[in-house]
Amino acid sequence: MATASLETRENRRAWGFVTPALLWTVAFFVIPFIVMAAISLATRKGREIVMAWNFDNYIEFFEKAHLLKGLFVSLEITFTVTIISVILAYPLAWIIAERVPQKWQRMALIMAILPFWTSYVVRSYSWLLVLAQNGVINNTLVYLGVISEPLELASTRTATVIGFVHFFVMLLTLTIYANLVQMPPNYRRAAADLGANGFQVFWHVVLPLTLPGIMVGAFLTFVLCIGDYITPQILGGNNELALPQVIMLQLGRRADFPMAATLSIILMVVVTMAYIACARWLKMERT
Amino acid sequence: MISSRFSKLLSWSYLAALYGFIFLPVAVLVLFSFQDGRLPVPPFNGATLKWYGEVFSDGRLMSALGNSLMVALGSATVACVLGFCAAYGLARFVLPASRLQRGLLIAPMTVSYLIIALGLLTTFNWLGISLSLWTVGIGHVVINLPLCFAIIYASMGNHQKNIERAARDLGAAEWQVMTQVSAPMLMPSILAAFFLSVTFSWDEFIIAFLLSRFDVTLPVEIWSMLRSGLNPKTNAVGSVVFLVSVALLLILELIVFRRTAKK
Numbered sequence: 001m002a003t004a005s006l007e008t009r010e011n012r013r014a015w016g017f018v019t020p021a022l023l024w025t026v027a028f029f030v031i032p033f034i035v036m037a038a039i040s041l042a043t044r045k046g047r048e049i050v051m052a053w054n055f056d057n058y059i060e061f062f063e064k065a066h067l068l069k070g071l072f073v074s075l076e077i078t079f080t081v082t083i084i085s086v087i088l089a090y091p092l093a094w095i096i097a098e099r100v101p102q103k104w105q106r107m108a109l110i111m112a113i114l115p116f117w118t119s120y121v122v123r124s125y126s127w128l129l130v131l132a133q134n135g136v137i138n139n140t141l142v143y144l145g146v147i148s149e150p151l152e153l154a155s156t157r158t159a160t161v162i163g164f165v166h167f168f169v170m171l172l173t174l175t176i177y178a179n180l181v182q183m184p185p186n187y188r189r190a191a192a193d194l195g196a197n198g199f200q201v202f203w204h205v206v207l208p209l210t211l212p213g214i215m216v217g218a219f220l221t222f223v224l225c226i227g228d229y230i231t232p233q234i235l236g237g238n239n240e241l242a243l244p245q246v247i248m249l250q251l252g253r254r255a256d257f258p259m260a261a262t263l264s265i266i267l268m269v270v271v272t273m274a275y276i277a278c279a280r281w282l283k284m285e286r287t
Numbered sequence: 288m289i290s291s292r293f294s295k296l297l298s299w300s301y302l303a304a305l306y307g308f309i310f311l312p313v314a315v316l317v318l319f320s321f322q323d324g325r326l327p328v329p330p331f332n333g334a335t336l337k338w339y340g341e342v343f344s345d346g347r348l349m350s351a352l353g354n355s356l357m358v359a360l361g362s363a364t365v366a367c368v369l370g371f372c373a374a375y376g377l378a379r380f381v382l383p384a385s386r387l388q389r390g391l392l393i394a395p396m397t398v399s400y401l402i403i404a405l406g407l408l409t410t411f412n413w414l415g416i417s418l419s420l421w422t423v424g425i426g427h428v429v430i431n432l433p434l435c436f437a438i439i440y441a442s443m444g445n446h447q448k449n450i451e452r453a454a455r456d457l458g459a460a461e462w463q464v465m466t467q468v469s470a471p472m473l474m475p476s477i478l479a480a481f482f483l484s485v486t487f488s489w490d491e492f493i494i495a496f497l498l499s500r501f502d503v504t505l506p507v508e509i510w511s512m513l514r515s516g517l518n519p520k521t522n523a524v525g526s527v528v529f530l531v532s533v534a535l536l537l538i539l540e541l542i543v544f545r546r547t548a549k550k
Contacts, residue, residue: 010380013461017376021392022368022433028429030397032406092305110540111306115313117532119490121506122525125513126312129319131328133515137314139329153422170309229493234513244401251497257409264402275397282487286470 013187028173037240040261049257057262074135076243077157077226077232081164082218088165089172090214096173097180107173109177113170127163131235163231168224172217178215180206212282219278223271243267304371313529327519338523348524351508355489356418358504362427363484363507369428370435375465378443379451389440395432402428404497411498418500426494431484438483442476443469482539486532 042136043052060068100108115123130136131153136151153159183206191201229244236242241249243263250260302342319327342348344458373392375387395403406427411418454468455461470477492506499507505528512521 014376014380014382017372021373032410033408036406095302099298118529121492121509126316129315137470264405
């Protein structure tokens, strides 16, 4: 009896520690999400939002080309960015881990991710300085006489991809580097002793062992890239809209909360599917 | 031998090229914040501090900066306290469904900020709560709480558990154990969580944009400056923001990580 009451007192105390954080998460994350899901089943009549409890918005999404296109634009951009970032970041992480002397590695890594800490808005803006009609690249090329007319770089998908790649190369360098330095050097030595050449060591030993780092980084890239509004808005212009831009448009210009909520739920479903695929893959890899 | 020298050269060139790519926009940003002229583009006309002067005498920008600092420090403090308590409760006591609780606390990390902001906006709208710096702060705690919880929970090892037990055996009350034994032992990770939260909140745009109305934070103010096109003043304010973030990062590196590395 005595121990039981002691236990309940302990328990009550433990709940006291955890409850505030749980309440915050439920009140400002779970409930808003439920509200948003409910609103996605409503319709907008003039300025009023009427709870209709139907899936009209979801049906509309698949019927209206400009909405559906947002998802495809986002997916295309995200896949392009993820692939290019992995290809650029891997050698960089490898060089920092293998070629840079040990005592400089931490410094080299901090340097490689320093612009990570510029404000997100400012980072996209500074790419605009580089890519604009009268920006650094165009002005330099015209000055050197390489081109006579400035190139159309800003307000294109290329600009969006460059802006994103810049950000995610830094992120992926970090996750891949973490994997590379964890790898015991004996593995590679053993493979080399058994007669593997440099390429075979990389392909059969190093790459498989660093795949988890690549996957974690690629997943983060996917999630952050597909949900981002700032970079496509500043760099991509209004020629083709990514899904977050379409969401903000519903909200800003039309005050269409139900449609914005519907699009957000769809965005979340896509991310969840990516998460399930990634988790399953990582589990398969382990067994 | 030649091939090894060649591969070495190749590595260093690649390193230089990528560092160039990574630093190009920031270098351009900072360089042309000193531009003596109306446009932050080449050719560089000579150095001036005029734009920095304009930034610091711009009332709107300065009040946005103050708002940003207030929201960042406030939301980071709340997130840290809530995160520390939750981590302490879950790491030191046996609670039912603790895996579920941990999952719930981490969950906001996996959701795009845009969706968190939209959810809060629809809810506040529905409840008739008007937007202010408070609503921005609430949103920032939502995104920083998982981070604080995860960092502090991960550093609550078993050897500290024994020290805490010893303190309890010596007659310390639970709150004394927590504030005088656990918190000081875990200070490096608490500080890391705090400073990371401050930088995240300081930089965060979409939540601040959707959940504020009249009092805006710095990124939102910069966003509205972008409408006037390229401008050295925007460069100057961008450079200031960058410097503040780097300073925070340096504090984190020198005070927190250096100290943990030594231990």
